[in-house]
Amino acid sequence: MMTLLSLAGLLALWWVVATFADSRALPAPPAVLDAFWRDTRTGELFFHLAMTLFRVAVSFVLAMAIGAAIGIALGLNRDANRFFDPWVILFLNLPALVVIVLAYIWFGLNEAAAIGAIAVNKIPNVVVTMREGARALDRNLSEMASVYRFGRAKTMRHVVIPQLQPYFAAASRSGIALIWKIALVVELLGRSNGVGFQIYLYFQLFDVAAILAYTLAFVAIMLLIEFLLVQPLEAYSTRWRIRPA
Numbered sequence: 078m079m080t081l082l083s084l085a086g087l088l089a090l091w092w093v094v095a096t097f098a099d100s101r102a103l104p105a106p107p108a109v110l111d112a113f114w115r116d117t118r119t120g121e122l123f124f125h126l127a128m129t130l131f132r133v134a135v136s137f138v139l140a141m142a143i144g145a146a147i148g149i150a151l152g153l154n155r156d157a158n159r160f161f162d163p164w165v166i167l168f169l170n171l172p173a174l175v176v177i178v179l180a181y182i183w184f185g186l187n188e189a190a191a192i193g194a195i196a197v198n199k200i201p202n203v204v205v206t207m208r209e210g211a212r213a214l215d216r217n218l219s220e221m222a223s224v225y226r227f228g229r230a231k232t233m234r235h236v237v238i239p240q241l242q243p244y245f246a247a248a249s250r251s252g253i254a255l256i257w258k259i260a261l262v263v264e265l266l267g268r269s270n271g272v273g274f275q276i277y278l279y280f281q282l283f284d285v286a287a288i289l290a291y292t293l294a295f296v297a298i299m300l301l302i303e304f305l306l307v308q309p310l311e312a313y314s315t316r317w318r319i320r321p322a
Contacts, residue, residue, distance in 0.1 A: 088106060091105075091106060092105055092106050101283065101285060102285055103285070104285055104286040104289065108286040109286045109289045109290050109293065110290075111286065112284070112286040112287040112289075112290040113290040113293075113294065115287075116287070116290065116291075121275070122290075122291070122294060124270070125270055125271055125272055125274065125275050125291070126272060126291075126294060126295060126298065128264075128268075128270045128271040128272075129257070129260055129261070129264065129271040129272040129273065129295065130298065132188075132191060132192055132195060132260050132263070132264075132271065133195075133253075133256050133257045133260050135192050135196075136192050136195035136196045136199065136256050136260065137199075137249075137252055137253060137256050139192070139196040140195075140196040140199035140200050140203055140252060140256065141203055141245075141248065141249060141252060143196070143200055143203075144199065144200040144201070144202070144203025144204045144207060144248070145203060145207045145245065145248070147200070147204045147207075148203060148204040148205065148206065148207025148208040148210070148211065149207050149208070149210070149211045149241070150211075151165075151204065151208045151211070152207065152208040152209065152210065152211020152212045152214075153211050153214075158208070165201055165204055165205065165208075168197075168200070168201040169201040169202070169205065173198045173259050173262065174262065176194050176197050176198050177194045177198075177259075177262060177263050177266055177267075178266070180193055180194035180197070181194075181266065181267045186267045186268075188268075190267070191263045191264070191267060191268055194259075194263055195256055195259050195260050195263055198255070198256075198259050199252050199255055199256050199259070202248065202251065202252070202255065203248045203252060206244050206247055206248040206251075207241065207244055207245065207248060209244060210240070210241045210243070210244030210245070211241070213240070213244075214240055214241075246307075249307065250303075250307060253299065253302065253303070253307070254299075257295065257299060260272075260273065261273035261276065264277075265277045272291050272292075272294075272295050275287070275291050276288050276291055276292065279291070
């Protein structure tokens, strides 16, 4: 209830400010809604949203899989961590725009380059988060698993993964927020479809209402993913922490 009231308050504030500003640079909610329905009726909105979601989903899976594997390996191996730590720091501080431009120059203006550029920008963040998780593993629990002869698979499932889950959840949540923002830049610079491409198109036309319509539509989808998928999965995976009163 409080969330709905907060959003209603933000909408009201936007409407009041837009009314007093009376400028094309800040359209009121009805103008944004008109732009939304216009592109919904033609099917353009759903097509471009779907293309961006596709790139976000593939990039997210790649970044989480590769970043988690590297991060856990570095967290468990001190020598490897000391050797590769400068690499991690370098990629963490490499501007996303540079990665995107280089990917397009080296591999061309194609889908693989776009998805790869998005994933590469996220992988270092996942590495750092999962490395800290691997460092924080409880050695006593690992020794207990060894004493009771759990085996590698059982130890991974019941000892290692539950301890890494909070770090994986943190990397996932921040990853979704970062990846879709990078995806828009990737589409703006080198794709002919997607939300980023449409925003660039409407920027040239100075159609702020359409820009806001596409932006808010995609933000709404990401919020639905957060509330309907990410949070329920996180609650399910941490159910073992709940203790009876």
